[in-house]
Amino acid sequence: MRQAAHSDVSGLKQEVLRQAIPADIPGMHRVRMAVTENRLASSVITEADYLPAIEKTGRGWVTEVDGQVAAFAVGNKTNGNILNVRQPTMQARLGDSKPLPSAT
DSSP, X not given: OOEEEEEOTTSOOEEEEEEOOGGGHHHHHHHHHHXXXXXXXXXXXXXXXXXXHHHTSEEEEEEEETTEEEEEEEEXXXXXXXXXXXXXXXXXXXXXXXXXOOOO
């Protein structure tokens, strides 16, 4: 499994981008439930919903900051959808999401 690690200039934060594994699901769910934009109206999504999303219908990736899941993305191979979620504290660091250019 490939992963990329990065320390910020001060060396205080360790960031790792890697493929999601089942042990990441509680952290992914914590991040998803903490978002303030595109907030879930109900708790329809449970931790059980993540496993097929990262192992059967697609793949997931997580960004860890100091060993904690801070952001994740899941791609669905059946419909082409990509879900990208980051905890609010990552917003200032990563900036706003930008739409992908149109393929047309």
